[in-house]
Amino acid sequence: MTEDFYCDEVLSDKIQVRKVLETDNVLAYYHTKPFWPVHVVAIPKKHIPSLITLEESDNELLLELLRVIKKVATMVTEENGACRVITNLGDYQDSKHLHWHIVSGEPLKQLFNERLQ
Template structure:
């Protein structure tokens, strides 16, 4: 896997995704290799390597991202009754691009 799958593959169109919600600065789509029965990823279209590297200048983007996560989580919760939202840091973060998982169900693997 590339260091930044989201910039290298998703945002440049090399890997096609099933979009759930998109704004000018944020993309939410069904995970390409889901770990849960419902597994959606939300990413900023701007490269930000992780939650820990956010800067004050990213505040508006972060609010937009959280708004998209909230909308998607509301859709999943409406349909399935619950969901989980998570992000990974450090060695847990396979792709070094800030991304959030919105998921429902028990792990598939």
């Protein structure tokens, strides 16, 4: 597998995901290994390595992606009272495909560690 989980696994249908919202160019789905109680990932269906590699020609796609993120963030906020919208860059970005996390709640790893104490 390359460094692009989204093209290699999700968009190629090698793994099934629970879709939250989908357009012709964007997919939002529940994370396959969530780090938060509510954890949705939004990705463009076109391969774009990261936010900082976007080209001028990607502007319409970026607007569509942001519209999807806004809709999902609104749904998550209405259901949970709050959410975070996060993207990672550089070494923080595990998969080299532009993606955004729409999350709510305390990190599950943190909750797990607190329970152990």
